[in-house]
Amino acid sequence: MNMHPVLRAVTERIRVRSRALRTAYLQRLAETRDRDRGSDRMGCANVAHAVAGIPANDKFRVVSERAPNIGIVTAYNDMLSAHAPYQGYPDIVKHEARRLGATAQVAGGVPAMCDGVTQGTPGMELSLFSRDVIAMSTAVALTHDMFDAALLLGVCDKIVPGLLIGALHFGHLPTVFVPAGPMPSGMSNSAKSKVREQAAQGLVGRQGLLDAEMQAYHTQGTCTFYGTANSNQMLLEAMGLHVPGTAFIQPGDAMRDELTREAVRTVLGRACEAAYTVPPIGEMVDERVIVNAMAALLATGGSTNHLIHWVAVARAAGILIDWNDFSELSDVVPLLTRVYPNGSADVNEFQAAGGPGFVIGELLGAGLMHGDVLTVRAGGIGEFANVPVLAGDPSQGAPLTWHAAAPSKNDAVARPASQPFSATGGLKLLSGNLGRSVIKVSSVPDDRHVIEAPARVFDSQAALQHAFTAGELERDVVCVVRWQGPRANGMPELHKLTPPLSVLQGKGFRVALVTDGRMSGASGRVPAAIHVSPEAAAGGPLAKVRDGDLIRLDAVAGTLTVLLPQDEWDAREPAALPDALRAANGFGLGRDLFAGMRRNALTAEEGACTWL
Incomplete structure (x- = not known):
């Protein structure tokens, strides 16, 4: 692949700037990874406490059979529409793990506040710092130190960066993020904004505004505009930390549960015909992967919050980035999507046009993403240029397959790198x-x-x-x-x-x-x-x-x-x-x-x- 010289130069500058910090990080990671597994390393009382609450068969697998044990860190609550679907995910994960001869435990939960609820109230002043609370809560969960891999359940604004920062402090674990998907489209984002403007002028009363808001935010799933939550999902795809193409599959879709099972198969390295050892997340998330995330953010006009969050995420992996890096990439990464507030389409329309897979494929083809990075899948980042398809009933053995996301199904929403909406990024x-x-x-x-x-x-x-x-x-x-x-x-x-x-x-x-x-x-x-x-x-x-x-x-x-x-x-x-x-x-x-x-x-x- 012909790498764009600016992408290459920015990546190299980050690598050199981060060399000492990254080297120390990887050394600590290796020392942790080389230990005996948890149930062999810990004292008998520690192990007994760790497995006391799980079924007898699972105890036997963990202790005697030395089966892989997956730690689940969940941000479930039903205050967040985006996180409400996670209620049943641990049972799905545990069932699939057992089917594969492994086990899974809910290691812990992390707080997850909804900025939509706290917006304009004193509670919003806790929002940014909740990211670091989530990172610490992730560490508390994983510090039980009985796990061979981790699945992280979270979607929204501070939750994904917090989970990712926490996971990178346990960088020796293979880790996969498990999304829940956006809610179906309700009142359009542009129509909702119009009502808000009318309310600000006193032309619409409280009841009219409330009716509009409840038509827009009406059921389980992520809000449908391209804000921080949905930008999170785009970036996780570009970093190779999801099952490919899962970001914007709606909670009610027949594929959703099967994709969650696929996340279990993926983290255990059993998603492909040939066995694949998923690399530890700390080794995967290097300077190239961070640059890939930055490029995807710019190509989609994503949330400016990530000029804060991804600096912190990179730092957790021993990598130093700054706003100059974003700015230089923005000068050469074209804007490939128009999704509200950058356009009238919502994320469901973006997904229908090709979604993250289309953008990733275009950026790889244009030399604006690194193609030689590690991901949670054996096929590398190229697999993430695809979308999943379920051909039939999964209970009857219908398999998941993946098809190329390109070409765009709607040029008003997603365009190829050769014909972008803008020659430069959105920031x-x-x-x-x-x-x-x-x-x-x-x-x-x-x-x-x-x-x-x-x-x-x-x-x-x-x-x-x-x-x-x-x-x-x-x-x-x-x-x-x-x-x-x-x-x-x-x-x-x-x-x-x-x-x-x-x-x-x-x-x-x-x-x-x-x-x-x-x-x-x-x-x-x-x-x-x-x-x-x-x-x-x-x-x-x-x-x-x-x-x-x-x-x-x-x-x-x-x-x-x-x-x-x-x-x-x-x-x-x-x-x-x-x-x-x-x-x-x-x-x-x-x-x-x-x-x-x-x-x-x-x-x-x-x-x-x-x-x-």
């Missing part, structure tokens, strides 16, 4: 005297890529909403919302700002958002410079901005600047985080329990990690 790095930030340009109209307007400074998203309701923003304006970074209040997502800003833009005003908070994959069509680093609470330049300062956001040149004379800007004293806001951020709904995480959090560009 852009901005830098200047306001710091470093990112913008998702794939959903922003071309005539809004450059905004220059006076600033209006807010200390919270509630303050901006109040100003909008009062009619104070009916003009060209750059709304600066600060004190929203990891150290200030846990870096919540600010989705409540999308409807009012969209209304202002729809009226013809030139508006933009600049914030040290997050907007993820649902930032919409309004230009938003997000994740500004360093954050205001850490002495970042957003703390120096005042109402009326002229700000220029230029996504073409890649700059974010306040247009003031340098000496005046340098002399200006930064504002301090207001005491009342600090106190409000620190307590209530469990926020005081996360004070240590706020104190220790690294910058957004460093993954907002709290464990380093």
Whole structure:
């Protein structure tokens, strides 16, 4: 395969930058992997405790027959529509494991909060840090240390990165992620957004808005827009950590249970005619696999949250990446999909057009993914350019087969690399005297890529909403919302700002958002410079901005600047985080329990990690 020179150069730079850290990581992995298996290594009382709760036949297999024992880490709860289908998965896994002469135990559960429920509430200030709590919970589950492999059950925003970070700290285990799939399409995402904008203007009441939301979010499965949760699934496919093509098969599909059984067969190395020893996840996830995930994110206009999460994921594997790496890849990776908010299609339409398999095949063919990587399947990453097909009733022995995802079944949703929607990816790095930030340009109209307007400074998203309701923003304006970074209040997502800003833009005003908070994959069509680093609470330049300062956001040149004379800007004293806001951020709904995480959090560009 003819590798694109930029992909090769970025990968090599990451490899060199990470050499010492990665070498130490792999050495620790090898030392752990070379130990005796758990039931042979542990004391008799330890082993007895480990198997006390399982059926006698399973005890015999684990202890006497030395059968493989799979640890299941599940994010099941029925507060998340995406995770509700996981309720019955452990029984499916255990049944299939027994059929294959192995065993499986639920090693533990991890918390999984729904950002859709907590959006705009104090609970949202725990959301980002829940990723590291999930990573630690994964470690608690796997530290029982009785497992020969792991299956990880999770889909949504912080859950997949947290599970992956935790698994990489147990990098000696072969590991497969098991998805649950998106809900069937309800009210279209664009229609839902229109109702939200009307509600922001007072044109639709609470009952009308509630009716629309419940038509959009109506049953089990992942939300159907291409936000962080569905971006997670795309990236796991590109990393070779799923059964190929399973990301967007709906929970009610006849294939779903069979694909879960296939995950058991895969992690045990029995999914192919020839036996295959699945590599430990820590060996699989190297710098090439991380770059493959980055390329897939860019090619699909995925969630900006992954410019935080995948920095942390890479770091867990001893790999160092930064926003420059994303930016350079974005310059050469074409945009191959239009999925809401980058287009009108939802993920079900994306799947029908060819889904992740189509994108992976196109990127491999264009030399924009590494084809020589390890995956959970013997056929390598090329297998992930396919989609699964079930020809008949699996209870009657009908096998799963895989067919090529290409060609696209809908060029309005997924296009080949030779005819992309855009020659460059959907993300852009901005830098200047306001710091470093990112913008998702794939959903922003071309005539809004450059905004220059006076600033209006807010200390919270509630303050901006109040100003909008009062009619104070009916003009060209750059709304600066600060004190929203990891150290200030846990870096919540600010989705409540999308409807009012969209209304202002729809009226013809030139508006933009600049914030040290997050907007993820649902930032919409309004230009938003997000994740500004360093954050205001850490002495970042957003703390120096005042109402009326002229700000220029230029996504073409890649700059974010306040247009003031340098000496005046340098002399200006930064504002301090207001005491009342600090106190409000620190307590209530469990926020005081996360004070240590706020104190220790690294910058957004460093993954907002709290464990380093």
